Amino acid sequence: MSDVIVKNISIIGVGLIGGSFALALKNAKVVETVFGWDANHENLTLAEQLGIIDRAGPSLTDAVKDADVVLLAVPVGSMQAVARSVLAHMKSGSILTDTGSVKQTVVGSLEPLAIESDVLFVGGHPISGTERSGAAAAFKELYQDKRCILTPTPNTNSTALAIVERLWCAVGSEVVKMDVVKHDRILAAISHLPHMIAYSLVNSVSCYDRYPENILDFSAGGFRDFTRIASSDPVMWRDIALTNRESLLEMITQFEQFLAELKQDIDRGDMERLFTFFQQSKISRDAILHPDPKEH
Amino acid sequence: MSDVIVKNISIIGVGLIGGSFALALKNAKVVETVFGWDANHENLTLAEQLGIIDRAGPSLTDAVKDADVVLLAVPVGSMQAVARSVLAHMKSGSILTDTGSVKQTVVGSLEPLAIESDVLFVGGHPISGTERSGAAAAFKELYQDKRCILTPTPNTNSTALAIVERLWCAVGSEVVKMDVVKHDRILAAISHLPHMIAYSLVNSVSCYDRYPENILDFSAGGFRDFTRIASSDPVMWRDIALTNRESLLEMITQFEQFLAELKQDIDRGDMERLFTFFQQSKISRDAILHPDPKEH
Numbered sequence: 356m357s358d359v360i361v362k363n364i365s366i367i368g369v370g371l372i373g374g375s376f377a378l379a380l381k382n383a384k385v386v387e388t389v390f391g392w393d394a395n396h397e398n399l400t401l402a403e404q405l406g407i408i409d410r411a412g413p414s415l416t417d418a419v420k421d422a423d424v425v426l427l428a429v430p431v432g433s434m435q436a437v438a439r440s441v442l443a444h445m446k447s448g449s450i451l452t453d454t455g456s457v458k459q460t461v462v463g464s465l466e467p468l469a470i471e472s473d474v475l476f477v478g479g480h481p482i483s484g485t486e487r488s489g490a491a492a493a494f495k496e497l498y499q500d501k502r503c504i505l506t507p508t509p510n511t512n513s514t515a516l517a518i519v520e521r522l523w524c525a526v527g528s529e530v531v532k533m534d535v536v537k538h539d540r541i542l543a544a545i546s547h548l549p550h551m552i553a554y555s556l557v558n559s560v561s562c563y564d565r566y567p568e569n570i571l572d573f574s575a576g577g578f579r580d581f582t583r584i585a586s587s588d589p590v591m592w593r594d595i596a597l598t599n600r601e602s603l604l605e606m607i608t609q610f611e612q613f614l615a616e617l618k619q620d621i622d623r624g625d626m627e628r629l630f631t632f633f634q635q636s637k638i639s640r641d642a643i644l645h646p647d648p649k650e651h
Numbered sequence: 652m653s654d655v656i657v658k659n660i661s662i663i664g665v666g667l668i669g670g671s672f673a674l675a676l677k678n679a680k681v682v683e684t685v686f687g688w689d690a691n692h693e694n695l696t697l698a699e700q701l702g703i704i705d706r707a708g709p710s711l712t713d714a715v716k717d718a719d720v721v722l723l724a725v726p727v728g729s730m731q732a733v734a735r736s737v738l739a740h741m742k743s744g745s746i747l748t749d750t751g752s753v754k755q756t757v758v759g760s761l762e763p764l765a766i767e768s769d770v771l772f773v774g775g776h777p778i779s780g781t782e783r784s785g786a787a788a789a790f791k792e793l794y795q796d797k798r799c800i801l802t803p804t805p806n807t808n809s810t811a812l813a814i815v816e817r818l819w820c821a822v823g824s825e826v827v828k829m830d831v832v833k834h835d836r837i838l839a840a841i842s843h844l845p846h847m848i849a850y851s852l853v854n855s856v857s858c859y860d861r862y863p864e865n866i867l868d869f870s871a872g873g874f875r876d877f878t879r880i881a882s883s884d885p886v887m888w889r890d891i892a893l894t895n896r897e898s899l900l901e902m903i904t905q906f907e908q909f910l911a912e913l914k915q916d917i918d919r920g921d922m923e924r925l926f927t928f929f930q931q932s933k934i935s936r937d938a939i940l941h942p943d944p945k946e947h
């Protein structure tokens with residue numbers, strides 16, 4: 356019943372993000388052929404074997420030369436270099452889009468390169484993912500009922516924007532548009548800060564040395580849920596931390612102030628302020644939209 | 652096939668912790684009658700209606716006078732007052748135990764009271780729970796394959812200790828014994844600190860005011876998993892923060908140092924140190940024993 360949105364799409368980086376997008380597009384029958392490429396040849400072969408992509412390369416040129424849309428799903432730190440290689444072989448008037456978790460630097464570097472190559476660029480970022488990575492982790496439901504943020508600029512071609520929006524809707528996401536600065540600030544708060552905290556927590560607890568045993572072995576479900584995101588890919592998060600530096604530092608500082616306030620209340624034994632602090636947090640947390648079904 | 656360990660057990664505080672213990676003991680057929688009491692009469696009635704306890708009160712005296720073992724599963728801040736009331740009506744030579752998340756203060760105050768009343772006290776703490784509370788949240792599998800820490804002192808009666816240990820084994824837990832100070836330090840690290848961080852994170856993000864919308868609405872699964880524990884009971888956590896003050900402040904300070912180090916590396920754009928920081932954390936997190944099956 357679905358109509359084909361574009362004939363040929365090419366996914367550069369067929370890991371969790373790119374691979375799941377490919378699977379979901381094929382499942383929705385809105386593309387005809389999915390080409391793929393990955394700097395990791397093992398991962399590329401796996402993606403082809405798993406049926407995530409229809410054709411792997413055989414070269415980056417082959418993977419993108421016939422594409423109507425090319426999606427870059429590579430670490431933020433590799434975006435610019437990969438975009439340069441890809442743009443050199445893309446058709447004039449075709450669309451380049453990405454899934455980078457930071458938008459100001461990515462859009463700022465990719466948009467001018469695309470314009471030079473007569474390619475239409477649309478910045479994007481799906482708000483979903485797991486701590487796993489690689490083609491083996493991809494699954495077609497990843498984007499179902501999630502949000503995808505697109506970050507058009509005054510230079511963005513409206514037809515290209517509409518096509519990229521239709522692709523994300525086809526994989527089950529709600530598309531929200533905002534400018535790159537707002538995107539980076541919001542993501543610093545709801546995603547980048549929590550990751551920095553989780554990594555710091557695991558390191559601070561695992562370095563606890565008062566006792567010979569590994570105290571992480573005493574952790575229960577709460578700790579495991581809380582620190583799951585500390586199992587995320589270190590390269591990806593190094594790149595995000597570096598490219599969203601300013602917003603992230605602002606949020607870390609804001610968090611530090613709240614934690615310092617709490618610490619002071621604990622130190623003073625201020626029962627009333629502690630109760631209020633915990634209660635306000637519980638109210639905000641309980642009010643998060645679309646709670647996970649397993650939370651009842 | 653199971654043998655009855657004690658005839659009458661009384662659960663004071665029939666919420667998630669006490670209620671789940673009652674359900675699991677009845678399921679294991681290791682007790683004959685479960686008496687129950689709760690300061691919240693609605694919750695007590697619900698526990699009786701749900702079959703969690705066999706007999707509710709009708710008074711605290713009735714609930715404990717025939718008990719061979721009384722389990723206190725009330726907030727840490729209420730332990731001492733509740734123990735006083737309970738001990739006044741317990742049989743000589745019977746056993747009092749508890750589930751308090753902090754042991755130094757609880758054992759320090761309950762043990763002398765029990766000795767005065769000729770009751771045998773054993774401090775305990777099951778390392779399990781969810782962010783939910785109340786009798787309606789109780790389920791018999793809560794303690795399955797979890798750890799329960801018992802904190803005997805030189806005054807602890809060895810027969811009483813063995814009985815409490817058998818009860819926890821009967822509900823599926825592995826019993827570990829350690830002194831109260833070690834317990835409180837380990838719990839500060841793996842449980843109390845993560846809760847303080849989660850509460851602080853939710854408050855700092857929900858107070859973000861650069862944009863009119865509630866940015867928590869943009870949060871995805873990672874944020875929800877990460878902050879689930881911020882939905883925990885504020886009274887319970889106020890009491891824990893106050894009673895495990897010293898160990899908790901030590902752990903918050905240690906965490907602050909790690910976060911400050913990370914912040915500095917972000918500020919300086921130190922790629923190598925950032926990668927190492929994230930990678931070390933991932934290695935520690937991935938190595939946590941007994942991973943949750945849903946993590947694959």
